[in-house]
Amino acid sequence: MFFVNEIKKSLLISCWFIFLTFPIMVIRINPYEEIVDYRWNNLILVGVGSFILSLVGRAVQRRREKIGQNDTDQTAGSTFRIATKMYVPLVALSVLVICCFPFVFSTYQTNIMTTALIYVVLGLGLNIVVGLAGLLDLGYVAFYAVGAYSYALLNYHFGLGFWTVLPIGAGLGALFGILLGFPVLRLRGDYLAIVTLGFGEIIRLILENWNDFSFGPSGIANIPRPSFFGMEMSLQAATIYIYFLMVGLAVFTVFVVNRLQHSRIGRAWIALREDEIACQAMGIDKTKTKLTAFALGATWAGMMGVVFAAKTTFINPASFTFLESAIILSIVVLGGMGSILGVIIAAFILILLPEYLRAFSDYRMLLFGATMVMMMVFRPQGLVAPRRRCYQFRKTDDPAAGIK
Amino acid sequence: MKPILTVDKLSMDFGGLRALDRLDLEINTGEIVALIGPNGAGKSTFFNCITGIYLPTGGDVYLTPPHGRKKIINGLKPNQVTKKGMARTFQNIRLFTEMTVLENIMIGRHCRTKASILGAVFKGPGTIREEKEIVEDSYRILVKIGLADSVNMKATNLPYGAQRRLEIGRALATEPFLLLLDEPAAGMNPMETKELDDLIISLRDEGMAILLIEHDMKLVMSLSSRIYVMDYGKKIAQGTPVEIRNNPKVIKAYLGTEN
Ligand SMILES: Nc1ncnc2c1ncn2[C@@H]1O[C@H](COP(=O)(O)OP(=O)(O)OP(=O)(O)O)[C@@H](O)[C@H]1O
Ligand SMILES: [Mg+2]
Secondary structure, three states: OOHHHHHHHHHHHHHHHHHHHHHHHEEEEEOOHHHHHHHHHHHHHHHHHHHHHHHHHHHHHHHHHEEEEEEEEOOOOOOOOOHHHHHHHHHHHHHHHHHHHHOOOOOHHHHHHHHHHHHHHHHHHHHHHHHOOOOOOOOOOHHHHHHHHHHHHHHHHOOOOOHHHHHHHHHHHHHHHHHHHHHOOOOHHHHHHHHHHHHHHHHHHHHHOOOOHHHHHHHHOOOOOOOOOOOOOHHHHHHHHHHHHHHHHHHHHHHHHHHOOHHHHHHHHHHHHHHHHHHHHHOOOOOHHHHHHHHHHHHHHHHHHHHHHHHHEOOHHHHOHHHHHHEEEEEHHHOOOOHHHHHHHHHHHHHHHHHHOOOHHHHHHHHHHHHHHHHHOOOOOOOOOOOOOOOOOOOOOOOOOOOO | OOEEEEEEEEEEEEOOOOEEEEEEEEEEOOEEEEEEEEOOOOHHHHHHHHOOOOOOOOOEEOOOOOOEEEEEEEEOHHHHHHHHOOOOOOOOOOOOOOOOHHHHHHHHHHOOOOOEEEEEEEEOOOHHHHHHHHHHHHHHHHHHOOOHHHOOEHHHHHHHHHHHHHHHHHOOOOOOOOOEEEOOOOOOOOHHHHHHHHHHHHHHOOEEEEEEEEEHHHHHHHHHHHHEEEEEOEEEEEOOOHHHOOOHHHHHHHHEEEO
């Protein structure tokens, strides 16, 4: 009886899937011969596929629930732990791969990798705001745009170089973060999401329509690549140079974010996320804590904006749409809110997979959506659940002894 | 004895509802005072008003630190009130559930420490020392409240009574001279209540003043030196436990016909 029920449910789901994907999977309009193709094979494929997937999915979920009930593991976030023995070779291997990558693969591949690294840093920056402080920010791309335009414009008007503008872009990002932070101090959850989304769109619309300032939709071209002690470089050398620059910035970001999240400020952010009222009652200044989260999150976006402008040498408002914010947010959610390793892995998955699966580019958004839904169902805590620091004390009454 | 908390004609209106009506209250150094009253009398609202979570619609609240001058504190934000030395717990437990037990206490140390963003990134000797002190102080508090064995456990996974004690510990970490407890024994079994009883007495012996909201009459009568009784936002009686027990008004409003 139980089994029949499950089959019925799955049948219903596969019918829905067939219905929903009919227009894209089955119907194809052939504009040359002006006929409509019906690809019935695809219909069967979708039907059977979704049927099996839903059956398997629910079986897995039931098992997980059973496990969850007698889950005795009570230490904080112990779901993911790399054994220390594996740790050193793993790090050594990734260092080797990272160093050799641009010399082994083509310029094209190196460029893609640089983009992925940019998204790693963007993800880690947004992770401060969304993952640690729990402030749902849907307008993060605005700070990215601020950074990119600050380099493009400062260079165009005043001829400032990349290395000068990098800190300026970061600073402007932080400034805009605070600017956004002030009006939304009282907002939470959905309301905050809507206002930040609006903020992101406002920045984009300004860039699009204020022609005198930002050159409108046509954008700014001929932005110089980063200089290396004033030397001229070939395109290939410049690509490799930016790649290593991004590796350095990503390592720097991981270092800073890691220190922040285990610091006094980082704990305050998490407390704010967990319970705003209790957090205030425990003596934490809500205003200051929220603003630092917004500012520090936006700093990274501003910095990455500068790198992005230098890398592509051309920017226009179309690079800073809401979709961009959504992708960065997906990186944070997929990776695990507040987990550095998770965000890094997720950034690579979400940026590299679409690049290497060009063949499926028509279904990119479909796959994207499906992945996110699957994640929410099966692993809502993200790929790598964040882990809080554990402390060891010796069993004496003297707490000064044996602190790790 | 000099009062450390003075509440003067405190009123709070929620739309048409008068939850607090010109309430006066005083607490002296090192005493345990209980605030009792039937459900909906306005006790929790009183806590929220004096700790800055609600802005009272009338009246004044003054705080006098042991070595300081009397200062008005209404209108201050909750974190400022806590910094002045008055900490609290909540009726419905409000722990930071995803953080560890130790980290919950460490949050309490926030307002007594001052590492900045730059300090956190560069980790100079000052920051390292401060961080070490935070950990040590927090562990000491865990030992005191009997949770030293659950240092790294997630706060949600603690048993109920331990969660209540952790909330008290978190408040203690802010170094208060006046502690406000909102129904600390609610939902506890007799053994947990006994442990709580001991903890409160040991805190008083250290010189801390405690204002206690509680429905457990046995606990109230045995612990407190003075009791305030309120009903419908008004103070209807005040006095020693013996006086309160025999006050006909209190019996009518609160203890019902049982006594
Ligand atoms: N934020 C609020 N908005 C509107 N009314 C409120 C609010 N908070 C409390 N009240 C009302 O104020 C009155 C007093 O509530 P309060 O929670 O202070 O009672 P209490 O004495 O703590 O009761 P209990 O013993 O059940 O905890 C109640 O009638 C309640 O409905
Ligand atoms: Mg109450």
